[in-house]
Amino acid sequence: MKFNIALLAGDGIGPEVIDQAVKVSDAVANKFGHEITWKPALTGAAAIDAVGEPYPDETHDICAASDAVLFGAIGHPRFDNDPSAKVRPEQGLLKMRKALGLFANVRPTFTFPSLLEKSPLKRERIEGTDLVFLRELTGGIYFGEKGRREEGETAYDNCVYTREEVQRLAKKGFELAMTRSKKLCCVDKANVLETSRLWRETVQAMEKDYPEVEVSYEFVDAVAMRLVQWPNSYDVLITENLFGDILTDEASVISGSMGLMPSASLGSDIGLFEPIHGSYPQAAGKNIANPMATVLSAAMMFENFGLQEEGKAIREAVNKALNEGIVTEDLSDGGKAYGTKEVGDWLASNI
Amino acid sequence: MKFNIALLAGDGIGPEVIDQAVKVSDAVANKFGHEITWKPALTGAAAIDAVGEPYPDETHDICAASDAVLFGAIGHPRFDNDPSAKVRPEQGLLKMRKALGLFANVRPTFTFPSLLEKSPLKRERIEGTDLVFLRELTGGIYFGEKGRREEGETAYDNCVYTREEVQRLAKKGFELAMTRSKKLCCVDKANVLETSRLWRETVQAMEKDYPEVEVSYEFVDAVAMRLVQWPNSYDVLITENLFGDILTDEASVISGSMGLMPSASLGSDIGLFEPIHGSYPQAAGKNIANPMATVLSAAMMFENFGLQEEGKAIREAVNKALNEGIVTEDLSDGGKAYGTKEVGDWLASNI
Ligand SMILES: CC(C)[C@H](C(=O)O)[C@@H](O)C(=O)O
Ligand SMILES: CC(C)[C@H](C(=O)O)[C@@H](O)C(=O)O
Numbered sequence: 001m002k003f004n005i006a007l008l009a010g011d012g013i014g015p016e017v018i019d020q021a022v023k024v025s026d027a028v029a030n031k032f033g034h035e036i037t038w039k040p041a042l043t044g045a046a047a048i049d050a051v052g053e054p055y056p057d058e059t060h061d062i063c064a065a066s067d068a069v070l071f072g073a074i075g076h077p078r079f080d081n082d083p084s085a086k087v088r089p090e091q092g093l094l095k096m097r098k099a100l101g102l103f104a105n106v107r108p109t110f111t112f113p114s115l116l117e118k119s120p121l122k123r124e125r126i127e128g129t130d131l132v133f134l135r136e137l138t139g140g141i142y143f144g145e146k147g148r149r150e151e152g153e154t155a156y157d158n159c160v161y162t163r164e165e166v167q168r169l170a171k172k173g174f175e176l177a178m179t180r181s182k183k184l185c186c187v188d189k190a191n192v193l194e195t196s197r198l199w200r201e202t203v204q205a206m207e208k209d210y211p212e213v214e215v216s217y218e219f220v221d222a223v224a225m226r227l228v229q230w231p232n233s234y235d236v237l238i239t240e241n242l243f244g245d246i247l248t249d250e251a252s253v254i255s256g257s258m259g260l261m262p263s264a265s266l267g268s269d270i271g272l273f274e275p276i277h278g279s280y281p282q283a284a285g286k287n288i289a290n291p292m293a294t295v296l297s298a299a300m301m302f303e304n305f306g307l308q309e310e311g312k313a314i315r316e317a318v319n320k321a322l323n324e325g326i327v328t329e330d331l332s333d334g335g336k337a338y339g340t341k342e343v344g345d346w347l348a349s350n351i
Numbered sequence: 352m353k354f355n356i357a358l359l360a361g362d363g364i365g366p367e368v369i370d371q372a373v374k375v376s377d378a379v380a381n382k383f384g385h386e387i388t389w390k391p392a393l394t395g396a397a398a399i400d401a402v403g404e405p406y407p408d409e410t411h412d413i414c415a416a417s418d419a420v421l422f423g424a425i426g427h428p429r430f431d432n433d434p435s436a437k438v439r440p441e442q443g444l445l446k447m448r449k450a451l452g453l454f455a456n457v458r459p460t461f462t463f464p465s466l467l468e469k470s471p472l473k474r475e476r477i478e479g480t481d482l483v484f485l486r487e488l489t490g491g492i493y494f495g496e497k498g499r500r501e502e503g504e505t506a507y508d509n510c511v512y513t514r515e516e517v518q519r520l521a522k523k524g525f526e527l528a529m530t531r532s533k534k535l536c537c538v539d540k541a542n543v544l545e546t547s548r549l550w551r552e553t554v555q556a557m558e559k560d561y562p563e564v565e566v567s568y569e570f571v572d573a574v575a576m577r578l579v580q581w582p583n584s585y586d587v588l589i590t591e592n593l594f595g596d597i598l599t600d601e602a603s604v605i606s607g608s609m610g611l612m613p614s615a616s617l618g619s620d621i622g623l624f625e626p627i628h629g630s631y632p633q634a635a636g637k638n639i640a641n642p643m644a645t646v647l648s649a650a651m652m653f654e655n656f657g658l659q660e661e662g663k664a665i666r667e668a669v670n671k672a673l674n675e676g677i678v679t680e681d682l683s684d685g686g687k688a689y690g691t692k693e694v695g696d697w698l699a700s701n702i
Contacts, residue, residue, distance in 0.1 A: 121471050141544065146544065146545040162504055221596050245540075246594075250579060
């Protein structure tokens with residue numbers, strides 16, 4: 001197969017980890033007889049510096065014309081203490097999600113046996129955890145009308161959901177549950193919010209189309225607790241945008257493998273694949289960043305193309321590297337630490 | 352001093368744990384020469400059954416005429432799977448918070464050395480944790496306009512905050528920080544929400560009035576992570592209603608002592624004091640519920656009256672009980688388990 005893939009390296013360590021994912025993806029393409037054409041484009045602070053906005057039209061055109069987007073990380077400290085700055089990297093992210101119709105953010109949290117000790121949780125709590133959040137990504141309070149009134153003394157944000165928005169996200173959740181343990185948890189705050197009641201009634205109405213899936217409904221505050229207590233009691237979870245933002249980040253730290261967690265943002269068409277970690281400007285250019293989350297994001301990309309074997313080849317290489325200690329300093333535990341590039345080279349040559 | 356205290360036992364184990372808190376409070380009053388008149392009133396499912404609504408006017412009148420409210424727990428499983436039921440115990444809770452002007456929910460999370468092993472977190476992560484959330488409790492998306500349009504196909508919830516609402520909550524935060532380590536963390540999502548930007552700018556403007564307090568600003572998703580990673584890096588945190596709902600519950604499980612965590616809800620005048628645990632209907636009437644969280648809530652009540660010694664007497668009795676193993680079955684670890692009432696009796700006689 002032939003693919004065009006937009007390459008949005010972004011800020012901080014983004015370019016370095018993206019380079020490794022490109023290398024590994026090319027090795028996979030080589031082995032399985034595919035052809036990838038990479039289409040680099042600007043985003044984040046890098047794009048603000050170059051053209052004055054974080055998600056330029058040109059970048060959008062490149063993404064929209066590609067089969068997928070591979071994304072590094074964005075964000076720069078000079079924007080961090082000025083949330084009201086006119087132009088911010090985050091705006092680019094939100095604009096991109098909306099423009100590409102990426103309504104479903106897929107965020108797995110799983111454990112690697114060799115990394116269990118890194119978890120803040122006790123081993124018996126975290127062992128065997130393998131869950132996936134599907135976070136709605138283009139609706140809710142992120143995109144509702146917001147503003148000020150009474151001369152700036154009152155602020156408001158509107159949270160809005162339509163039944164259709166819930167349905168298309170829930171459909172992906174049911175489908176994913178069917179490929180896994182057939183357990184689906186709908187996370188909401190239906191005891192307080194009208195949007196949550198719409199979520200709950202919509203999902204309830206869809207249950208009959210997936211008779212094999214066992215659906216549970218839990219309040220967001222209860223899930224925030226149980227994720228820490230018994231993370232391995234969850235499998236597939238679906239939720240709205242803001243709850244998903246909070247809970248997926250909470251979930252990401254419990255495994256102890258945050259530096260390894262990939263993600264996908266899917267819509268009807270083009271998917272975007274990115275590590276969940278940030279741009280770590282302090283580490284930029286030092287060849288110390290862990291590229292594995294980005295490499296595993298590339299695995300999700302292949303799998304989303306329906307190329308399961310290709311994805312598996314990447315996952316196996318990563319597992320092997322972890323087992324053999326071919327890791328960056330965040331995972332080397334005082335042993336030998338490899339550079340970002342060296343880990344990438346090793347993975348590519350082990351495909 | 353003389354106090355009138357409204358006694359809202361509520362549902363499930365509420366009445367049993369409230370009984371113990373009354374007993375211990377009376378012992379304190381006796382010892383320190385105070386006089387408490389208890390004013391029982393209906394709330395929760397119990398009130399729905401008796402008079403058709405969860406926070407009847409009569410109950411409100413009793414609360415409004417009291418110096419404080421001591422609250423057990425509300426909620427009953429028969430309401431749980433019908434979030435759209437016309438009358439629900441939770442509505443009573445929200446109505447009560449608003450009617451009594453309880454805008455600040457104070458939620459401490461601390462550890463007991465003897466209970467550290469109960470935490471899902473590793474000892475080195477949790478040891479020394481002693482933080483307090485101040486959650487805004489009568490504003491935000493809980494109380495904004497909500498409803499449906501497009502024939503029920505679209506749902507909306509409005510999140511609204513005024514500068515004044517932020518100021519009065521933040522003021523309590525700054526004041527609390529001054530009595531502790533002078534560190535205050537403002538939790539928001541100012542990179543996305545206008546209400547959060549109002550929160551942040553309002554708190555920033557108040558910094559000059561508390562020059563000794565070191566204020567940090569963190570996004571809610573980052574706090575959801577760091578609470579699991581390094582809970583002991585926090586001290587006082589202030590946040591809006593919904594973020595507070597999620598984060599205080601997350602925080603409550605990290606200590607391993609959830610069954611012991613008290614809370615206070617404060618306004619300009621009357622305070623409400625309650626354990627953070629639920630009504631555990633399965634345990635109701637069995638004399639097995641742990642009364643310590645309710646007893647410690649009574650300690651917060653005395654402290655809020657300015658009676659520090661009285662509060663301390665209760666805390667010391669609880670510590671002693673924990674050290675001597677005078678505990679209910681949730682904490683007895685296979686050793687001898689005492690009943691709810693027996694723990695209450697022991698605490699009262701050790702004041
Ligand atoms: C940067 C921010 C706008 C973004 C979000 O809240 O969606 C981020 O936290 C994420 O989860 O991708
Ligand atoms: C029962 C519910 C309405 C309530 C809330 O969300 O405020 C509860 O979760 C709490 O935190 O006291």
